[in-house]
Amino acid sequence: xxxxSLDFAIxxxxxxxxxxxxxxxxxxxxxxxxVIASYVFYGWWDWRFLSLIIFSTLVDYTIGRKLQSxxxxxxxxxxxxxSILINLGFLGFFKYYNFFIENFVQAFSFFGAPIQPNTLNxxxxxxxxxxxxxTLSYTIDVYRKQLEPTKDIAAFAAFVSxxxxxxxxxxxxxxxxxxxxxxxRHFKFINVQFGFIRILWGLFKKVVIADRLAIVVNTVYNxxxxxxxxxxxxxxxxxxxxxxxxxxxxxxxxxxxxxxxGFRLMENFRTPYFSKSIGEFWKRWHISLSTxxxxxxxxxxxxxQVGRARLYSNLMIVxxxxxxxHGAKWTFIIWGAVHGFILIIENVxxxxxxxxxxxxxxxxxxxxxxxIFCITAFAWIFFRANTTSDAFSIASELFDFSQSFATxxxxxxxxxxxxxxxxxxxxxxVAWLIIIEHLIIKKKISELFIIKQKPxxxxxxxxxxxxxxxxxxSFEIDQFIxxxx
Amino acid sequence: xxxxxxxKQKLLFYGLxxxxxxxxxxxxxxxxxxxxxxxxxxxxxxxxxxxxxHQIDTELMIFGSSxxxxxxxxKVLEQDLNLSAYNMAIDGTPISGSEFLTNEFLDYTQNCxxxxxxxxxxxxxxxxxxxxxxxxxxxxxxxxxxxxFKKISPSLYNKLxxxxxxxxxxxxxxxxxxxxxxxxxxxxxIALDNDPLKGFVPHYSDYEDTRESLKNLEAISISKxxxxxxxxxxxxxxxxxxxxxxxxTPMYIQGQQSFSNYNEYLTAVESLSxxxxxxxxxxxxxxxxxxxxxxxxxxxxxASGALKFTEAVSDSLKIVIHGN
Numbered sequence: 001x002x003x004x005s006l007d008f009a010i011x012x013x014x015x016x017x018x019x020x021x022x023x024x025x026x027x028x029x030x031x032x033x034x035v036i037a038s039y040v041f042y043g044w045w046d047w048r049f050l051s052l053i054i055f056s057t058l059v060d061y062t063i064g065r066k067l068q069s070x071x072x073x074x075x076x077x078x079x080x081x082x083s084i085l086i087n088l089g090f091l092g093f094f095k096y097y098n099f100f101i102e103n104f105v106q107a108f109s110f111f112g113a114p115i116q117p118n119t120l121n122x123x124x125x126x127x128x129x130x131x132x133x134x135t136l137s138y139t140i141d142v143y144r145k146q147l148e149p150t151k152d153i154a155a156f157a158a159f160v161s162x163x164x165x166x167x168x169x170x171x172x173x174x175x176x177x178x179x180x181x182x183x184x185r186h187f188k189f190i191n192v193q194f195g196f197i198r199i200l201w202g203l204f205k206k207v208v209i210a211d212r213l214a215i216v217v218n219t220v221y222n223x224x225x226x227x228x229x230x231x232x233x234x235x236x237x238x239x240x241x242x243x244x245x246x247x248x249x250x251x252x253x254x255x256x257x258x259x260x261x262g263f264r265l266m267e268n269f270r271t272p273y274f275s276k277s278i279g280e281f282w283k284r285w286h287i288s289l290s291t292x293x294x295x296x297x298x299x300x301x302x303x304x305q306v307g308r309a310r311l312y313s314n315l316m317i318v319x320x321x322x323x324x325x326h327g328a329k330w331t332f333i334i335w336g337a338v339h340g341f342i343l344i345i346e347n348v349x350x351x352x353x354x355x356x357x358x359x360x361x362x363x364x365x366x367x368x369x370x371x372i373f374c375i376t377a378f379a380w381i382f383f384r385a386n387t388t389s390d391a392f393s394i395a396s397e398l399f400d401f402s403q404s405f406a407t408x409x410x411x412x413x414x415x416x417x418x419x420x421x422x423x424x425x426x427x428x429x430v431a432w433l434i435i436i437e438h439l440i441i442k443k444k445i446s447e448l449f450i451i452k453q454k455p456x457x458x459x460x461x462x463x464x465x466x467x468x469x470x471x472x473x474s475f476e477i478d479q480f481i482x483x484x485x
Numbered sequence: 486x487x488x489x490x491x492x493k494q495k496l497l498f499y500g501l502x503x504x505x506x507x508x509x510x511x512x513x514x515x516x517x518x519x520x521x522x523x524x525x526x527x528x529x530x531x532x533x534x535x536x537x538x539h540q541i542d543t544e545l546m547i548f549g550s551s552x553x554x555x556x557x558x559x560k561v562l563e564q565d566l567n568l569s570a571y572n573m574a575i576d577g578t579p580i581s582g583s584e585f586l587t588n589e590f591l592d593y594t595q596n597c598x599x600x601x602x603x604x605x606x607x608x609x610x611x612x613x614x615x616x617x618x619x620x621x622x623x624x625x626x627x628x629x630x631x632x633x634f635k636k637i638s639p640s641l642y643n644k645l646x647x648x649x650x651x652x653x654x655x656x657x658x659x660x661x662x663x664x665x666x667x668x669x670x671x672x673x674x675i676a677l678d679n680d681p682l683k684g685f686v687p688h689y690s691d692y693e694d695t696r697e698s699l700k701n702l703e704a705i706s707i708s709k710x711x712x713x714x715x716x717x718x719x720x721x722x723x724x725x726x727x728x729x730x731x732x733x734t735p736m737y738i739q740g741q742q743s744f745s746n747y748n749e750y751l752t753a754v755e756s757l758s759x760x761x762x763x764x765x766x767x768x769x770x771x772x773x774x775x776x777x778x779x780x781x782x783x784x785x786x787x788a789s790g791a792l793k794f795t796e797a798v799s800d801s802l803k804i805v806i807h808g809n
Binding site: 006020190459466 | 492493495499502503506507510511514644648650651653656661
């Protein structure tokens with residue numbers, strides 16, 4: 001079920017009413033309702049893959065219990081690895097099987113030993129990368145004795161399948177989300193208000209901004225051979241905002257929905273395009289994934305408590321794996337590697353005095369923000385391109401302005417088969433987003449600011465957002481980008 | 486001062502209040518857009534508005550899809566036949582898909598004597614999708630429009646008529662553009678019927694072969710349900726005392742040859758005319774179909790082709806209308 005669908009618009013109020021008005025007196029009933037609702041939410045897409053979630057839930061619940069009762073270290077390790085192998089086994093099969101087979105075949109052919117490929121027609125279960133990492137974090141935390149394993153199967157099943165964040169995160173830690181299922185939730189009107197405004201803002205970002213920008217981006221990226229440098233720059237800059245609005249919009253809806261049910265999910269984005277370094281960017285972009293990799297991969301590899309060479313290789317490993325997590329394509333791996341490489345350079349440069357790390361100059365700050373945006377936008381080329389050859393051809397011809405059609409903006413848009421006003425509208429939306437984000441950073445606006453207003457002002461803001469979604473939203477592209485991961 | 490004790494009371498009070506507030510705003514917005522769109526006089530929406538607002542009542546009316554829209558030069562027909570005429574063909578929509586237009590027209594017409602139904606190779610195919618529904622959105626409360634949605638696209642019908650404010654989802658920039666045009670027309674008191682070409686849309690481009698492959702012959706679909714729809718439309722026309730005329734519009738010869746069963750389509754139209762005792766003119770073998778200079782693609786005539794074709798149609802229609 002998609003957040004931006006009619007189905008969800010019917011589903012959410014029904015579950016909300018049942019949750020707060022029917023099952024509220026009994027915590028177990030309430031948790032059971034969350035599980036059932038989550039399974040319905042997921043099964044709406046394809047009920048067959050519910051078995052994977054249920055199996056994952058049972059495996060990690062059982063292993064968690066056994067880890068607590070087992071004192072023998074090697075047996076505990078065996079239990080941990082069983083969970084890792086089972087979870088990553090599913091992920092590997094559904095997401096990476098064909099990728100590995102195809103690449104093996106290519107490698108063998110390259111060395112003069114062609115073999116017959118045996119790829120399978122595998123459907124990628126929606127959200128498998130997200131819930132797999134979420135359950136893994138539970139087992140690893142229990143193994144590390146950082147978390148008490150749960151005895152409450154319903155609470156655990158609700159934690160694994162919690163519908164607001166099931167298919168595209170934020171990837172919650174058991175230590176944050178699971179205890180919230182143990183405690184009785186109390187209905188607070190302010191939570192509903194907070195959740196509602198967050199959902200509306202998320203929907204606005206997705207339907208009005210991301211999906212509008214997607215039209216331009218898809219036109220160029222789906223047939224890059226027809227376009228040139230200026231179009232690539234235009235499409236890439238717009239894609240940077242498209243993916244941000246798409247994914248952060250999803251996270252906003254997830255956080256807002258969870259809040260309506262009395263849950264607090266972690267923030268997944270903190271205005272990442274205002275970052276002054278790549279390191280800072282990754283503290284503000286897809287926070288739940290970057291902290292997951294930090295805690296469960298980077299630190300176990302030695303983190304920054306190792307020599308310089310090892311540190312750099314650790315950074316590269318983490319970013320390549322992070323890229324691979326996004327999808328079984330070389331483009332994602334290269335995207336991760338580009339980020340890893342830039343982070344290493346940043347790390348090297350940070351030791352130099354001339355870098356002016358702590359300068360308070362606003363101009364320098366602005367230049368840094370712009371530079372980091374350009375770097376991340378460049379890396380997005382690899383993320384968005386359909387193939388590696390497309391990506392390299394776009395990246396290499398980015399500054400080739402020799403095309404005859406690119407003499408002016410109108411000519412460019414006409415060549416793309418769209419009127420100029422559509423492009424102007426895209427930039428107006430981006431400008432609008434930047435202003436709002438800037439005001440959020442400056443703490444001039446927040447959900448609380450809106451909630452504190454008089455009802456008529458509040459309602460006008462809600463209505464304004466709803467009308468914007470209905471009037472200016474694009475309902476042609478409905479899928480969220482991160483659903484494919 | 487209202488004192489709400491619990492948070493749940495607050496939810497109910499403010500939730501209900503906001504729902505009413507929002508519904509009122511959305512209803513007003515939906516209504517105002519529909520009102521203005523129904524006053525637009527441009528393109529297909531403008532044509533539809535003419536019928537839906539009962540602003541057109543000519544002696545000769547042409548219904549059909551884009552093939553008829555670009556093929557029947559209304560001014561030529563008016564001059565040759567000495568009567569009032571209008572080309573009410575809607576692009577992308579054979580009359581089986583815009584049945585509401587003929588039904589609405591038949592409900593109010595006083596002057597119409599002849600209705601020409603322009604047939605193209607796709608006219609008899611199955612129709613399960615409303616093309617460009619935003620064109621009809623402003624008139625969704627009209628019973629004929631409602632029936633049309635229900636018949637062709639039941640899932641869209643269910644959403645549009647049972648989900649509050651779903652028309653906002655169906656509406657697109659064409660709809661809003663028409664709303665602005667309609668608003669301007671309303672302010673300046675511009676009449677809907679101000680198209681000098683009377684619904685005819687000439688194309689001045691050169692011929693371009695739009696077939697994807699020369700080797701793979703496509704098959705024309707002929708649906709029993711669509712045939713029944715045409716029969717019903719023709720019967721209604723006749724019941725109103727109006728003469729229906731079926732016209733097979735010219736298709737460029739290479740286009741005809743790209744179908745494996747073009748003759749089946751011709752036979753189907755012929756049998757439709759026999760069953761309903763309707764006059765039928767077949768221009769599929771007219772000399773025009775052999776000359777690419779009269780077409781801008783395989784199925785559509787360009788402006789000079791339209792002139793040539795309309796002159797030929799006029800000659801045929803003279804017999805039906807004036808008996809000579």
